[in-house]
Every structure is written in C-alpha cells, then in structure tokens.
Amino acid sequence: xxxxxxxxxxxxxxxxxxxxxxxxxxxxxxxxxxxxxxxxxxxxxxxxxxxxxxxxxxxxxxxxxxxxxxxxxxxxxxxxxxxxxxxxxxxxxxxxxxxxxxxxxxxxxxxxxxxxxxxxxxxxxxxxxxxxxxxxxxxxxxxxxxxxxxxxx
Amino acid sequence: xxxxxxxxxxxxxxxxxxxxxxxxxxxxxxxxxxxxxxxxxxxxxxxxxxxxxxxxxxxxxxxxxxxxxxxxxxxxxxxxxxxxxxxxxxxxxxxxxxxxxxxxxxxxxxxxxxxxxxxxxxxxxxxxxxxxxxxxxxxxxxxxxxxxxxxxx
Numbered sequence: 001x002x003x004x005x006x007x008x009x010x011x012x013x014x015x016x017x018x019x020x021x022x023x024x025x026x027x028x029x030x031x032x033x034x035x036x037x038x039x040x041x042x043x044x045x046x047x048x049x050x051x052x053x054x055x056x057x058x059x060x061x062x063x064x065x066x067x068x069x070x071x072x073x074x075x076x077x078x079x080x081x082x083x084x085x086x087x088x089x090x091x092x093x094x095x096x097x098x099x100x101x102x103x104x105x106x107x108x109x110x111x112x113x114x115x116x117x118x119x120x121x122x123x124x125x126x127x128x129x130x131x132x133x134x135x136x137x138x139x140x141x142x143x144x145x146x147x148x149x150x151x152x153x
Numbered sequence: 154x155x156x157x158x159x160x161x162x163x164x165x166x167x168x169x170x171x172x173x174x175x176x177x178x179x180x181x182x183x184x185x186x187x188x189x190x191x192x193x194x195x196x197x198x199x200x201x202x203x204x205x206x207x208x209x210x211x212x213x214x215x216x217x218x219x220x221x222x223x224x225x226x227x228x229x230x231x232x233x234x235x236x237x238x239x240x241x242x243x244x245x246x247x248x249x250x251x252x253x254x255x256x257x258x259x260x261x262x263x264x265x266x267x268x269x270x271x272x273x274x275x276x277x278x279x280x281x282x283x284x285x286x287x288x289x290x291x292x293x294x295x296x297x298x299x300x301x302x303x304x305x306x
Contacts, residue, residue, distance in 0.1 A: 015231075018231060019231065022231060022232055028232070031232065031233045031234070032232070032233070032234060033234055039234060039235075041234050041235035042231060042234070042235045044235060045229050045230060045231050045235025045236075045237075046231065046235075048229035048237070049229050049230065049231070051206060052205065052206050052207060052228075052229060053204060053205050053206070054205055055228065055229065057231065071230055071231070071232075073228055075205075075208065075226055075228075075240070075242070076198050076201035076202050076205060076208065077198060077202065077224055077242055077243060078168075078171060078172065078175060078195060078198050078199065078202070078210065078224065078243060079175055079181070079184065079185075079224075079242065079243040080184045080185070081184070081185060081186055081192060081194050081195070082192075082194035082195045082197060082198025082199075083198075084198075084201070085242075087228070087240075089228075089230055089232065089238075090230060090231060090232040111304070114306075115306060119306070120305065120306055121303050121304060121305045121306060122303070122304045122306075123278065123301070123302065123303045123304075124302050125276065125278060125299035125300065125301050125302070126299055126300050126302060127298060127299055128297075128298060128299060128300060134300060134302075137302050140304065141304050142302040142303060142304045143302065143303060143304075144281075144300040144301070144302050145280060145281060145301070145302075145303055146278035146279055146280055146281060146300075146301025146302070146303060147278065147279050147281060147287060147297040147299075147300075147301055148276070148278050148297065148298070148299025148300055148301035148302075149276065149277050149278070149279060149287075149290050149295040149296065149297050149298075149299070149301075150274050150275070150276045150295060150296060150298055150299060151264070151274060151275045151276075151293065151294050151295045151296075152273065152274045153267075153268060153272070153273055153274060153275075
C-alpha cells in the first residue's frame, strides 16, 4: 500500500471524516453518534475549539482522505515558572492505515508545534485498558509518571 | 483556629500569594522561583491564562489571605459527542490550613463551575508519588481510570 502523508489543521468540512475516525474504535463506538447529517453538537464543539486560543485539531491526510487526527491544546499555567503545557486528546488512526507510522508522524507534528509554542511538556491521559497505546506512547518517550483521574458527571 | 472561606477568580495582584503556595510544596519547591519581585515569567503566564477563553485560577480566601488555589481550564473537544471537559492543574492549600476542608471546598467550587459550563467530566493528573492526594481525589469521586503520561522537553 503506497500512500502520501501530509498534515494540516482541521476545518469544519472535515467533521464527518473526524467523527468517523472517533467512532471507529472499541471504546469510541459506544460514545459517538456518527449519523448523516452529523448531530449539531459536533459543529458547536468545533466552533468552540476554534474560539479557544491554543486549541486545534490536527489531521493526517493521504491525498484528500483524512487518515488520522488528534486534538492539541496549548494550556498556559503558573506552575513550573509559568510553563505552558501541550495536551493531546482524541487520537485516532484509520484502521486501514495502522502500523504504517501515521500515529507516530502525527505525534511528531504535534510535538514540533508544542516546542514552537514554547511548551515545557506534552501530556495526555490514556485509558488503562489501552495497553497497546501505552507501549506506543512509551516508544515516543512519554512516561506514565502520573495517575490520570476522571470524575464523570 | 477560626477562619472564613470565600472563593474568587484570581487577578494579577494575587500572583505573589499564588506562587508562594506553588513553591511551598515538596515537589514544587524545586520547580518555582519565589523571589521578590517575582520573575516576569509568572506575569506573562498569567496574562496568557487571562487571554484564553475558559482558563482561570480560582482562589480560596480567608479574610484577605489566599489560602488555596487551583487552575480550572474548560476544554471543548469533539470526542464523546462534542463533550467539554474541565481540567484541573496546580492545586495547593496553605500548610497552616490543611485538614480543614479547604481543598475539598475548592474542588466543589470548581465542580459547580464545570457543571454550569456543561462539562461532562473533570479530569486531572496527579504525580504517582502523591499518595495522599490520590486518596483525597478518590474521596471526591475521581477514579484513576487512566494513565497520566508526560513527555518533558
């Protein structure tokens, strides 16, 4: 399988492709509503992301096809002498493109942006059931130094 | 010890008191620079927090004294049908006021704000060495369902 890989910031027209990726996942399939047309909630959420300085969805693209996505949020804070942190959420790679370095390339793109924004670290939380993901993040240099705690309403 | 407890959003004049709290901590003491005047980095970071929609520092106040702080960031996202998440960083309580419910009250304030902003969850990462903090978060209903992974530059 030959493919090209480019990266760009998502725009509203990409939402159906992004939600398809979010839903095509063992845990995500129960959480998303991948209908046509998409529920308005996704469009409202995208507008809110666009309205927040430092928040963006980054896409990996093969030709015109969205093959991977992640959300990168730059969060300024006071701790560690006013260090900014980059946070990653919602990482997905199209099943047909797994094992081909797409996730790694997406992360490297996010890390380049985070460094250019003067972040001191990149952080994420990953479900303890996603063991394969943990190995992937370890290979990229992430350490599981923290507990990721959630209070779901 | 009698004291009152009120909550409010931090402003720039609170920075020396906040950095004093951030530095007065086993892990934080190595990471902060609590000089007088404060390094300009803290003022720049506070301005960046103020400029980001959804990002704020919440203080617990006894009379005029800052006795606790946390950073609350509302992050819009696409996953889980466009669910917003609230993220907490930089939680500190003045040592003289520990064990008196200040941290719990601060969290309850942050949770009220998060619900009013229609967040679906509150999340945080906590250093695996902070065992006492884990018990505190568990009591508030947080579950350590995720690994908190960091890539420090």
